[in-house]
Amino acid sequence: MENQFLKKLQIKPSFKVSVINAPENAAAIFGDIPNTVEFTYQTKLNSDAYLVFAITKVDLFAALEVIQPSINDKTIAWIFYPKAKTALAADLNLMQSWNDLSKYNLAPCGSAAVNEIWTGIRIKTASSQKKSGVGNEEIANNEYGKYIDVTNKAVTLPDDLKAALTEHPTALAYYEQLAYSHKKEYVLWVVTAKQEKTRLDRISKMIEKLLNKKKNPSEK
Structure with missing residues (x-):
């Protein structure tokens, strides 16, 4: 059966996926991983996709410092952060914009619900983005x-x-x-x-x- 969540994240067959700062229940969040996708819970450079869990800005920026050089126009990258009013909520959910991403030549380009705790935004290189009209700004x-x-x-x-x-x-x-x-x-x-x-x-x-x-x- 096709993994609908990975499909929503645009994870494709043959992708090498690096999950960073995964919570203990990450396996339940992602569901059954297809054999055609290489999934690792370690930071691997030059992956096709990066899925970053971050509770605070410090968590986020520490991860971006490492993976930013590996993010190109074709890379799929998502930031998962806690929804407001959840037990994990910290400073990320209070950000009214994601302008800090510009320091890494990155910008948000989409969003996706994850579960009752986490929500996500997709990020791309700022230079590669076409104006879709549906970004928050x-x-x-x-x-x-x-x-x-x-x-x-x-x-x-x-x-x-x-x-x-x-x-x-x-x-x-x-x-x-x-x-x-x-x-x-x-x-x-x-x-x-x-x-x-x-x-x-x-x-x-x-x-x-x-x-x-x-x-x-x-x-x-």
């Missing part, structure tokens, strides 16, 4: 900002999506209890549709996924 200054409040971590449903969900109370109730990061993924999935037909199709699929208790649009 971009959202704060574009049309998506009226739906996603990145500062207060609040999500507002677009009128058409809210109307559609209102017709399906069970789906709406499940959506309302989702974490901010999951709500954000669903709403961005809908509002980034380029065509009206695509938007309507995504709204329909979102309702179906919520009825099947799928936490995000990429979950099968």
Whole structure:
């Protein structure tokens, strides 16, 4: 069976993956690792992917000092840090921006929910990034900002999506209890549709996924 979490992280067959500062339950977080992926809980330079667990800025910057020279335009790199209001929460979850990453020529380019404790942001070399419009700093200054409040971590449903969900109370109730990061993924999935037909199709699929208790649009 395909590992959906690794797929969300864009870990591909033949990848060499280095997990840094892994918590004791890391194996449960990642699930069954395919035989086609080389997974190590050690810091190995020149890996295809780096998955960094960091509770504090000190943890994060210590890891980046080591791996930054190995991160190129094709490298997959994620930072996992504790959600606010969890027992592990420290200073990373309070960061309103990730501007400190610029010291390493890195910048955030995406996000993903991990579990009830951890959340994640993907980082890339700043020079390689194309403006997607869905980074936190971009959202704060574009049309998506009226739906996603990145500062207060609040999500507002677009009128058409809210109307559609209102017709399906069970789906709406499940959506309302989702974490901010999951709500954000669903709403961005809908509002980034380029065509009206695509938007309507995504709204329909979102309702179906919520009825099947799928936490995000990429979950099968």
